Amino acid sequence: MATIFIDGEAGTTGLGIRDRLVGHAGVALRSIDPDRRKDPAAKAELMAEVDLVILCLPDAASRETVRIADALGAEAPKILDASTAYRVAPDWTYGFPELDAGQAGRIRAARRVSNPGCYATGAIALLHPLVAAGLIPADHPLTINAVSGYSGGGKSMIEDYEAGTAPAFQLYGLELEHKHLPEIQRYAGLAVRPIFVPSVGNFRQGMAVSVPLHLDVLPARPKLADVEAALAAHYADGAHVRVMPGQGKVDPRVHNDSNAMHLQVFGSEPRRQAVLVATLDNLGKGASGAAVQNLDLMLDLG
Structure with a gap:
């Protein structure tokens, strides 16, 4: 039975x-005494007793907890960090098992995973395979x-929407410095920083990510079927990521309360235009x- 400590267990993730x-069946959860939650000594004591710590904290707090782990030396547990603090750090393993054929093995062998x-x-699920295939x-x-x-969007956004005081839809991150951009660029394999335009809607959970493409502008001038085939080949053995036909409309909530993510290729072959779409639960495959x-x-539990 592996022992787990979730640091920040009261947050959404x-x-x-x-x-x-x-x-x-394979894990037992441990918690810190609420009265000692901010006591570094108490945290160090608990961390030395467990097999793995999951950090669900702001970036600065995650870094502080990692410093505590560093001081434990050989007694330090494995760490899985859910913040943005280490997602592009060279000595951390990126926790997207479907990234390529060897990524699950790297995660299995790692002591620190982002x-x-x-x-x-x-x-990344949409773009990495297509960049790797040269399309x-x-x-x-x-x-x-x-x-x-x-x-x-965090506690304040949740409160605003549930109180009915937030707009039905809003664009944000329009300064084009969203915190997910560094990992998107690195793990998609992009030499040029993409423009990323996120938005939030008046529904609790669910997500759709889309990438429009002019097929004739791409050097390989792929067909829609070529794009779909490259994605399907990459995820042929995926238990959680599947490529589906690009038909109908897209509901961001379709995978709520699951760890599934579906990828679709929509578009017009006569117009030589495509839209790549990924749907997932932002609280599922996107987080917890x-x-x-x-x-x-x-x-090594599954």
Whole structure:
């Protein structure tokens, strides 16, 4: 039985992980005394006793907890960090098992893993295979659009939407410095920073990430079928990521309460235009579900 400490278990991601781990046959959850929650000595004591710590904290707090772990030396547990603090750090393993054929093995062998961002998960899933296959050049200018449920926006946004005081839809991040951009660029394999336009809608959870393409501008001039085939080949063995026909409309909520992500290629072959779409639960494959998937690999539980 592996022992787990969720540092920040009262937040949205922490609660989601805890809910998913209740009844998990391979793990036992440990918690810190609430009165000593901010005591570094108490945290160090508990961390030395568990097998893995999941950090569901702001970036600065995550870095502080990692410093505590560093001081434990050989007694330090494995760490899975759900913040943005270490997602592009060279000595951390990126926690997207479907990235390529060897990534799940790297996560399994790692002692420190960064859980991906929700938007980044959808964008990288769409773009990495196409860049790797040569259908999209690494230096091709790209635009990524996305809409998420309000649960991804933190406590104040959740309160505003649930109180009925927030708009039905809003664009944000328009200074083009969204915190997920560094990991999108790195793990999609892009030499040029994409334009990323996120938005939030008046629904609690769910997400759709989309990338428009002019097919004739791409050097390979692929057909819609070529794009879909490249994605399907990359995820042929995926248990959680599947390529589906690009038909009908897109509901961002379709995978709520699951760790599934579906990829679709829409478009017009006569117009030589395509729209790549990823749908996932921002609280599932975009956060807590991905964390449990990574935990199972890190502890060799599945």
